[in-house]
Amino acid sequence: MDTxxxxxxxLSASKALIDKSVDDVANMANLSKLIAEHFPHHWVGFYRVxxxxxxxxxxxxxxxxxxxxxxxxxxxxxxxxxxxxxxxxVHKFPGHIACSALSNSEIVIPCIRDKNVFAVLDIDSxxxxxxxxLDKEYLEELISYL
Ligand code: SME
Numbered sequence: 001m002d003t004x005x006x007x008x009x010x011l012s013a014s015k016a017l018i019d020k021s022v023d024d025v026a027n028m029a030n031l032s033k034l035i036a037e038h039f040p041h042h043w044v045g046f047y048r049v050x051x052x053x054x055x056x057x058x059x060x061x062x063x064x065x066x067x068x069x070x071x072x073x074x075x076x077x078x079x080x081x082x083x084x085x086x087x088x089x090v091h092k093f094p095g096h097i098a099c100s101a102l103s104n105s106e107i108v109i110p111c112i113r114d115k116n117v118f119a120v121l122d123i124d125s126x127x128x129x130x131x132x133x134l135d136k137e138y139l140e141e142l143i144s145y146l
Contacts, residue, residue, distance in 0.1 A: 003134060003135075007038075007138035010035065010038040010138070010142065011141060013038075014031060014034060014142050018145050018146065024119065027146060028046040028057050031142070032044050032046060032060050033060055035123070036060035036061070041124060041125050042100065042102055042103055042125055042126045043099070043103065043122070043123065043124040044121075044123050045058060045059020045060060045121075045122055046111075046121055047075050047119060048118065048119045049116075049117060049118050049119060052069065053068065054067065054070075054075055054076065054119075061124070062099075065097055074087055074090070074093060074096060074097070074108045075097070075108050077108075078120045079110065079117050082110050084109045084139075086132070086135075086136060087106045088105050090104060090105060090124075091104070093106075099124075103126065104126055105124075105125045105127060105130045105131060106131070107130075107131035107135055108121065108122045108123075109121045119146075123139075
């Protein structure tokens with residue numbers, strides 16, 4: 001199955017899985033597992049906005065940093081700019097926060113509701129240059145279901 005078909009499967013499974021009667025944490029927990037099942041990257045998870053900080057939310061993968069200030073790292077930059085960040089080589093990203101020495105590339109998508117970022121979806125890969133515009137397009141669609 002090619003990447004596009006995997007994303008189409010992931011999107012339809014996500015639509016069926018998301019339960020609007022429960023809070024974001026429950027849906028983020030299932031979504032992080034579902035994404036990791038389709039795309040077994042090094043780390044897949046959410047950070048949630050709390051005041052001036054992103055706080056670690058549901059994830060799949062190794063233990064991670066628990067808080068990230070506004071504007072810091074790839075996640076904080078995503079929050080600040082409200083735009084998806086694709087980083088081909090995290091070692092060249094100014095201020096990258098290395099939660100795992102094994103991560104080499106990363107994509108972070110802002111979760112926006114009523115024009116405000118309430119969380120970010122972060123995916124880390126052990127390979128360089130893993131993520132493309134295709135990933136951005138489908139992951140932004142997936143996040144819009146939250
Ligand atoms: N690398 C991220 C931190 C989160 S971890 O990758 C799970 C960053 O620079 O914001």
